[in-house]
Amino acid sequence: MSSDSSRLLPRSEELRERALKRTPGGVHSNVRLSGAQDFIARAKGAWLYSVDGRDYVDYLLGQGPNFLGHAPEQVVDAVAEACRGGVIYGGQHELEVRASELVCRALGWADMVRFGVSGTESVQGALRLARGATGRTKVVRFEGHYHGWLDNVLTAVRDGKWGAASAGQLSSHLDDFIVLSWNDADRLAAVFEEEGDQIAAVITEPVMINAGVIEPLPGYLERMRELCTRHGAVLIFDEVISGFRLGLGGAAERYGVEPDLATYGKAIAGGFPVSALAGRESLMSRLGTGEVNHSGTFNGSVMATAAVVATLTSLFEDPPYERVAKHGNTLMIGLRDIGQEYGLPLRVAGLPPAFHVAFGDAPVTDYRSLQQLDLARYERLSKALLENGLWVAGRGVWYVSAAHGEDELDAALTRFAAAVAGEVGR
Numbered sequence: 001m002s003s004d005s006s007r008l009l010p011r012s013e014e015l016r017e018r019a020l021k022r023t024p025g026g027v028h029s030n031v032r033l034s035g036a037q038d039f040i041a042r043a044k045g046a047w048l049y050s051v052d053g054r055d056y057v058d059y060l061l062g063q064g065p066n067f068l069g070h071a072p073e074q075v076v077d078a079v080a081e082a083c084r085g086g087v088i089y090g091g092q093h094e095l096e097v098r099a100s101e102l103v104c105r106a107l108g109w110a111d112m113v114r115f116g117v118s119g120t121e122s123v124q125g126a127l128r129l130a131r132g133a134t135g136r137t138k139v140v141r142f143e144g145h146y147h148g149w150l151d152n153v154l155t156a157v158r159d160g161k162w163g164a165a166s167a168g169q170l171s172s173h174l175d176d177f178i179v180l181s182w183n184d185a186d187r188l189a190a191v192f193e194e195e196g197d198q199i200a201a202v203i204t205e206p207v208m209i210n211a212g213v214i215e216p217l218p219g220y221l222e223r224m225r226e227l228c229t230r231h232g233a234v235l236i237f238d239e240v241i242s243g244f245r246l247g248l249g250g251a252a253e254r255y256g257v258e259p260d261l262a263t264y265g266k267a268i269a270g271g272f273p274v275s276a277l278a279g280r281e282s283l284m285s286r287l288g289t290g291e292v293n294h295s296g297t298f299n300g301s302v303m304a305t306a307a308v309v310a311t312l313t314s315l316f317e318d319p320p321y322e323r324v325a326k327h328g329n330t331l332m333i334g335l336r337d338i339g340q341e342y343g344l345p346l347r348v349a350g351l352p353p354a355f356h357v358a359f360g361d362a363p364v365t366d367y368r369s370l371q372q373l374d375l376a377r378y379e380r381l382s383k384a385l386l387e388n389g390l391w392v393a394g395r396g397v398w399y400v401s402a403a404h405g406e407d408e409l410d411a412a413l414t415r416f417a418a419a420v421a422g423e424v425g426r
């Protein structure tokens, strides 16, 4: 997908030209190749400001991390203060202990935690730990679920089959994965029936958000839990997006189903690069004995743990979840109303803290049914949304933060309506 930089203002244009010379595609993550290309000068609360003086209401939130809004003072101050006493020690420190205690307290079900830097690597830790603990190799995963960019988890559909998504990716690393359609409990049960004694783990986004927001059907996660328990497989929830966003206890709390291991990132640290692998002591202790290796120079740094402590303290002391739900709900309704007003088949679905906008009205329960929607039409609209000052992802997932209030709501609806009016030529 090529990016649209045709309407960049002068300063952004100049920076983009320089970036293209020194950085492949001008971006440091391929996810951004197809996104907005305006250069950002600064961000505060729910707003981004470009180098050319444009402002944007932000519903991308850095792909999720800015759940407290941009530059939340209590987090930024805590990190700055802590780092004045050293950034990384190569040894243990009190903030690590406090951050781990807070994570376990927030989650409720988890006994122990190991911090990392990216969601991708915490997922790898979870997979290795599950295999190490069970002595089995196979892992069940689901179509359209994203678990990072490494060889054994990155997938795309080619000719109707799931396989490697990138040149250079060793497709043999995908061999031990059984890819199923999501929300189909009978299919999962059948696979366990056939090869349950070889399955180390089931890994799932407990609510699909990355590809488009789809909730688990009633009873689905419960059945998954029950099958894993019965067959001795480890249940891994990838809560990199849902964690701390749907509530302090993430999707596990919302749907009342406890995994054995779970991965977190994004909302855990107020925008700072931190991830976590959390789990039950019986599994996690294998990292502590050294039996299963999990390492990383930057794990548990002063910056990371200060950010986690400040973020979780804020979430405990001033829970934003009701505010976020109210904003998200009102916004979802407002976007639907605008769609109706302009006679567009706009579909706004999902959860108030993370919802999905597309065109079409197909019933969506999994990745394949999601593809029945007109996602390309929304992607085109997203360019107009950017032009009108809404910072959104082309794939239609909108994130709401604790910093979104009435002003942002008014601005978002006005700007959305202007973009839609422009698109339909009114």
Ligand code: PMP
Binding pocket: 063, 117, 118, 119, 120, 121, 123, 146, 147, 148, 149, 205, 210, 238, 239, 240, 241, 265, 266
């Ligand atoms: N799991 C899920 C569900 C994700 O959405 C993402 C990233 N969007 C990851 C894992 C990987 O996280 P990271 O980009 O921090 O490596």
